[in-house]
Amino acid sequence: MVKKKVNARFGARYGKRIRAAVLAAESRYAGEKKCPSCSRTSVRRISTGIWKCSKCNVKFASGAYDFGRVAKA
Ligand SMILES: [Zn+2]
Known part of the structure; x- marks a missing residue:
């Protein structure tokens, strides 16, 4: 579900690793x-x-x- 949100925001752009890093950072400061x-x-x-x-x-x-x-x- 959270993965879907990132895909909606970035589509196929930026690569898997950096999208995962963004998600991890956001969950840390949320x-x-x-x-x-x-x-x-x-x-x-x-x-x-x-x-x-x-x-x-x-x-x-x-x-x-x-x-x-x-x-x-
Ligand atoms: Zn205080």
Whole structure:
């Protein structure tokens, strides 16, 4: 089902490996992550490497596609 979505977006273009990589990256940054500041699960990716907690409004610099190690902004 998820594979179908990628095929719909990219058709036969870009190759299998890179389409799989896009899908993997998107699943890594999708959804909400746990906030290191308030401990609630409310951190979303707002841009490349920029993450923000919707509860306490703290912004974090972390991975481009992963919310891992955090530098507080
Ligand atoms: Zn927070």
